[in-house]
Amino acid sequence: MVLFPKNLFMGIISKMQEYTLLIDAEDSKGLVYNISKVLFANNLNIEKNAEYVDEETKKFFMRTVISGNVNANLLLKEIKEALPDTAQIKLNKNQKKDVVILATKETHVLGDLLIRYSDGELNANIKAVIANHENLRDLVEKFDIPFTCISAEGLSREEHEDKMIAKINEFEPEIIVLAKYMRILTPKFVQEYPKKVLNIHHSFLPAFIGANPYKQAHERGVKIIGATAHYVTDDLDEGPIIAQDVVSVDHSYSWQDMRKAGRNVEKIVLANALSHLLEDKVFVHGNKTVIL
Amino acid sequence: MVLFPKNLFMGIISKMQEYTLLIDAEDSKGLVYNISKVLFANNLNIEKNAEYVDEETKKFFMRTVISGNVNANLLLKEIKEALPDTAQIKLNKNQKKDVVILATKETHVLGDLLIRYSDGELNANIKAVIANHENLRDLVEKFDIPFTCISAEGLSREEHEDKMIAKINEFEPEIIVLAKYMRILTPKFVQEYPKKVLNIHHSFLPAFIGANPYKQAHERGVKIIGATAHYVTDDLDEGPIIAQDVVSVDHSYSWQDMRKAGRNVEKIVLANALSHLLEDKVFVHGNKTVIL
């Protein structure tokens, strides 16, 4: 008799392809029932499930990780049929997402992403780093990631962005991370990549919008500084917030000391927000986010 | 034509009786489907819903706030029929819970609860405060809450506890809060009130179990101190943790300074944990809690 070794079996189970089902709909009675009926009828496992109903706007959000013998097209069709026409439904295979990083000169956020990436911590393929200066080439190439410098010198904002967009599109990224990319984006750029561009702002938004937030914070004499990761929209530093964190400071901090302390927050906040995006946890809800 | 005034209507809606359904079961396919089917068939609204499956133990937890025309007995019966026999199911009316507070001499945690209570912040009826010293009588009676002192002087631990238990039982509390009650409880006491006794320990457990945790923390030279709210079990300071929080300290803190700083944490942590219990958010899962 040949026994099926338990550990091997566990290994197979754990490798079963997972999918994430994302639903964004007007709330109504029976939504959970109708969705769970389809999943049950398809004999699927619910690995994780989270829902949220916003009482003010009556919007329903659901994120469900499923596994089993999934025929994605068919399943998606059945779920669409079970829900109102206005519902937005996505069924994503759980796999690495393609990411392009934009940067300028600063090392700490980009470097942190590169270390995490080399450590296998990010569920991503970093396809390229594109910067408007040469400074970071050496660091990026250490990690065998393509680096492109597109200098803005002598170019109008629009000309520079056109070159950036052309280069970015070569890599067809699902997420674009601004890792301290210090240029203001035009509406054209933003609209090219809706809900795809993640920025880290070095303040606890909405405090200190705009340039030099650490100088502003120092000037105001705050006792806590922070950082904010948010989707980029047309309004500078006004997009939906995904993650924030803070650190205490005191009167003895110069603005440079604040910047140094803030760097630790910036890199952690951006990495946490990116991790949420890579795991399909973030819904945009008006100018806010719902994270399930 | 008589118009139905909108505000009145809103008032009626918002006063509709809510219930909280709590399910603790072995995980299996179709649980969510079977539960949501019953709720849908009864035409109930799901106000809030949260689930958690523990991957290690394969346990399923669900907390659902429902409203509508609820016949509680019938609904409970239908849900029980839809689920495996081993599932633990509760259906609680959302209303104030009866609470008895035990204390000794310290003011800060008890006083904080009294202020919150007088402010209508706690979804509770504080039926009584029972202490082993007289010190707190004046404070408690300011708030028109019955105060009983049961001195332990001259009594064995068992004799004292018997008197305590007799007094507590007069009030039939659903939750007993130890607001810095500085006596060790016997297993008999603990077993009298399973999953009902909430304690605040003045350290970041499991660090500094036992007496004088601030002295222990000072002795060890830690840079952060904390407090832990937990269910009381037979093992001292070893029960399931419900809430924890911390505050930074430095070398300049004497242990008395740590105690003073820690008081702020103690009262916030206990109030948060009590609020979770009052809203039926806490499941006991082995020696841990799941908070939905």
Add this chain to the structure above:
Amino acid sequence: MVLFPKNLFMGIISKMQEYTLLIDAEDSKGLVYNISKVLFANNLNIEKNAEYVDEETKKFFMRTVISGNVNANLLLKEIKEALPDTAQIKLNKNQKKDVVILATKETHVLGDLLIRYSDGELNANIKAVIANHENLRDLVEKFDIPFTCISAEGLSREEHEDKMIAKINEFEPEIIVLAKYMRILTPKFVQEYPKKVLNIHHSFLPAFIGANPYKQAHERGVKIIGATAHYVTDDLDEGPIIAQDVVSVDHSYSWQDMRKAGRNVEKIVLANALSHLLEDKVFVHGNKTVIL
């Protein structure tokens, strides 16, 4: 031979009157030397000492707690002679400060102060609570503190403030605490009590200046909310910040939930800031504070 018992001696020592010396001067060589020379010549003990030099403005701040056989007038004279004429020097006896609290309707911050006060935690005499509504009378009088209601109804802002000022001045407070006093103060009021009025603002300033900060925070979708204790100046919510703290929130918080969570922060932040003032730890430095 009669031995002087050590413990008694320690007791006497510890009761020795302490003074706090506060110096705010242009930085120059020899400041510490000149001050310490005077203290040494007077045979005084330095119990605590902290200095700070602001590198940007070249300002020197020093807080020294001294004990010993202090002749305050003489000592102050000697220190003044040892320092440049422009130096601001204070020598305060370490004793309770007289405090008047202004409030409106909300219980949580005021109640927290009252509990701390009844517990002996505040190094203060709370001389009175003055409010523009009657709601808090019952709570305040529980603690045997005089309560005065000065309604603003039918009065101009100036008329109301004149009555407030007249009442406040009866108590000659060293510190005025706005414990959720929900009226905007005129420059006249502010100038009547320079560096004496402590306010708690229910946001992480400078985010959400003005009315309804929790609604603003909810609208913006922040992931962290906070509170700020600051000196009141002519500019609304723009005075020097003394203390700030924050708490995490998420998409599931309504603005009322944020307000509830924020209350915990408000009361802790205000109590910490007040404690700094009561211990003479706060210097005003332009529109910032230095806390030693």
Add this chain to the structure above:
Amino acid sequence: MVLFPKNLFMGIISKMQEYTLLIDAEDSKGLVYNISKVLFANNLNIEKNAEYVDEETKKFFMRTVISGNVNANLLLKEIKEALPDTAQIKLNKNQKKDVVILATKETHVLGDLLIRYSDGELNANIKAVIANHENLRDLVEKFDIPFTCISAEGLSREEHEDKMIAKINEFEPEIIVLAKYMRILTPKFVQEYPKKVLNIHHSFLPAFIGANPYKQAHERGVKIIGATAHYVTDDLDEGPIIAQDVVSVDHSYSWQDMRKAGRNVEKIVLANALSHLLEDKVFVHGNKTVIL
């Protein structure tokens, strides 16, 4: 007329060599006076000054950053003469310290140090990374830092340590950083480098001493996890604590999730502690630290 360009002058000033004076003595009257007298007589600038007197042990600690025309040997001699014989006095030139890092296999803490180093953020020369496995060679060599693997395979603990010590001593480090070096050190090793070895422990000590702290934390069901940077002494995880920080977790975290969340804390805490050491801010006081 030749004007002295202001910026050049500022540059010269800012490059003036600074020294840090560190004093650890029994407290007695006149200490500050005697020290400041010497500094004043030598016409030195006090850039930063911090003192602390421990009331319990009557120990005095002082850290003073001075600039000016310093003759270090002479100044040290004068200060020694001005203070009691038992005082411990150091006068360190403010310059980069030589550091050797020990590691095993994990990337996150080491990688974070390397990124900071390449960014010029650490006031250090990283002379070498020495590991007991080969895994990290590639990462370290990207940053042009010598990497040595000393495998423990087939060696007794003592034999392995002798090889480590021999290798370490080639670099004459002032600080040895254990960046997740997963081997227990013998007393011999510890005594070879007194007050020189900095470790990061992946728990909020003294909770979860020893192996697998994240598993222990998960088992206990804590709601907050942390990390602790401390000096290494003979007792495992019992040395003086330099820095700690924490992060919130909940029931949904597996121990692997806790480990992932904890990594962010580990690297920040170790970097902060190392930064304190590099700036000569840490005094050892019994089994505690004083950080000025």
